[in-house]
Amino acid sequence: MNELRLGNQLKKLREEQKMSQEEVATQVRVPIQNIHKWEDNKSYPDIQQLLNLSDIYGTTINEFIKNDATLQSRINIIEEEKEDDDELFHPGFYIGIGIMFLGTLLSLIIGNLTITMVTNIAGMLIACFYKGILKLLQDIKKDFYEQG
Structure with a gap:
């Protein structure tokens, strides 16, 4: 054309x-x-x-x-x-909530509140920045293959 x-x-x-x-x-x-x-x-x-x-x-x-x-x-x-913007509940949302729930459950079983705090922070970061994290990992992978 x-x-x-x-x-x-x-x-x-x-x-x-x-x-x-x-x-x-x-x-x-x-x-x-x-x-x-x-x-x-x-x-x-x-x-x-x-x-x-x-x-x-x-x-x-x-x-x-x-x-x-x-x-x-x-x-x-x-x-x-x-x-991308239309997708309200992307997989990262569910992964983040799952990590937060798992951390809370583990801290109840073990009795250590540090586990809850760390997993809640990690879960919230994943839930909020999932797409950014995926893009970063894709860029790293792309750079790795271009250099190799």
Whole structure:
């Protein structure tokens, strides 16, 4: 596929419509600097602005996205982050609660409150930072394999 960056595409469509950057900025309701940045591939419009631009230029958002691999990867990253954020009770939550429960149970059996304190702290850290811990371990693993 012949990749055409969104900015180049926006500029081409604007010129085909014989519009100035000022006219587009007025219709999209953004400062002209935004149009400069978009057409120079220095930034991207948000989804509402893309909708407005697609109306102005008589095209679809799909056409904008299909032709710009960088924009596609940005959208994919944003979607992955949304999926991660939507997951309220991830496995780390259950692991952390389990460790806290096990530590409390062990301290009752053994009679040592230090065990409860240590396992509760460890459990809370795992429950709160599970995704960060997983990412750290994945990065370490990746670095290990790249060096080896």
